[in-house]
Amino acid sequence: MEISSRVSQIDASPTLAISAQAKELCQQGKNVISLGAGEPDFNTPLHIKEAAKEAMAAGFTNYTATVGTKELRTAVTDRFNKQKKIEYSSEQVIVSPGAKYALFLTLQVLVDEGDEVILPAPYWVSYPQQVKFAGGKMKAVETKEENDFKLTSQELKDSITPQTKVLILNTPSNPTGAIYSQEELAKIAEIAIKEDIMIIADEIYQQISYDKEAVSIASLGEEIKEQTVIIDGVSKAYAMTGWRIGFAVGPQEVIAAMACLQSHSTSSANSIAQKASVAALSGTHAPTEKMKKAFKQRRDLIVEQIxxxxxxxxxxPAGAFYLFVNVKDALGQKINGEKITNDQKLANLLLQEAGVATIPGSFFGKDGYLRMSYATSESEIKTAINKIKDFLA
Structure with missing residues (x-):
């Protein structure tokens, strides 16, 4: 049986593969600490779970509108107005089964065969694969560590060609935790408007920022707002990864096209999870603030230890819950007779020999680095770093 060429060209998620390896080693009785997880280690807040129970008890278990319930879409626009300082109507919102699928829909709607999509490197591992599936061409633009891996306006300008259609901008960033300032975003917005480039603003980590607030590029004026689709959701800020609720907000014609495609793929997002998400967006944010405070303490700890x-x-890092560690000085060394040729080799040795799961930077388009998640307890972080120290010694 032959698999279609459009699917055959897609690589499986390497981050999920490493997480699966770590779980398999644990099942074999090995003590493995995972610094690879891309999800909060906190439980979903009680008031959100109670809303789901009430929805089930009330029989709210049927299909909803393809774009999501009006109640949830209104909660999204209210949250955007308060948090991002942007006004949208509920008709400019689509609710999807996770932010990843909202991103998938957006690329399918915006990108034609041969269109270029600019990705500042390092980038989240799913961006290139989704661009490929949409028929687009990924154009990775190297960013500099001394600039916190952020795309500069000059780097953007130099990378644009007549085929450039979309820029994906992720702030706070996965894998670096970098946050673009308002001034940096304003310069990028100016170029995007001049060159007529759509921006997909992945803001899933926006509420997890520490020393400065993350700004949405769509808040910088009506022109750039009309050229921006924001991807967000409840997974990270409300510890709701398994509930699978994400949303896209943007120009009404783009959202309508996404709704058409979603109507033939998933129909709608889970009805009960939508009710829970209303409680998340409209209810108390005390659990989110508590979680963010814990993440900040862990960030300071892991940076010091590393x-x-x-x-x-x-x-x-300024946001999210990842540390992007420069390990170039470790490459070329020999450990237990094995030469560390690249970051993938190092990550594999750390997993198999030291019992610590990390993600190679090359998976994110930047060789010589490791991504480490600090979405785990302080004691686990200390133990993991000690294991790495002992192994490298």
Whole structure:
């Protein structure tokens, strides 16, 4: 049986593969600490779970509108107005089974065969695969560590060609935790308007920012708002990864096209999870603030601990819950007779020999780095870093 060419060209998610390896080693009785997880280690807040119970008890178990319930879409626009300082109507919102699927729909709607999509590198692992599936061409633009891996307006300008259609901008970033300032976004917006480029603003981590607030590029004026589709959801900020609710907000004609495609693929998002998401967006944010405070303490701890390892270097991330560690000094070394040829080799040795799961930076388009998630307890972080120290020693 032959698999279609459009699917055959797609690579499986490497981050999920490493998580699966870590779980398999645990099942074999090995003590493995995962610093690879892309989800909060907190439970979904009680008031959100109670809303789901009430929805089930009330029999709210049928299909909803393809674009999501009016109640949830209104909750999204209210949250955007308060948090992002942008006004949208509910007709400019589509609710999807996860932010990843909202991104998938957006690319399918905006990208034609041969269109170029600019990705600042490092980038989230699913971006290139989704661009490929849409028939587009990924154009990775190298960013500099000294600039916190953020795309500059000059780098954007130099990368644009007549085929450029879309820029994907992720702030706070996965894998680096970098946050673009309002001034940086304004310069990018100016170029995007001049060159007529659509922006997909992946803002799933926006509420997890520490030393400065993350700004949405769509808040910088009506022109750039009309050229921006925002991807967001409840997974990260409300510890709701398994509930699978994401949303896209943007120009009404784009949202309508996405709704058409979604109507033939998933129909609608889970009805009960939509009710729970209303409670998340409209209810108390105390659990989110508590979680963010814990993440900040863990961030400070892991940065301090990592920088005590001679061949590892890391800057303090401004948001999300990832550390992007420079391990270039470790490459070329021999450990237990094995030469560390690249970051994938190092990550594999750390998993198999030291019992610590990390994600190679090359999976994100940047060789010589490891992504480490600090969405785990402080004691687990300390133990993991000690294991790495002992192994490298």
């Amino acid at each position: 920088n005590q390892i001679p061949s590892f270097k890391a800057k303090k």
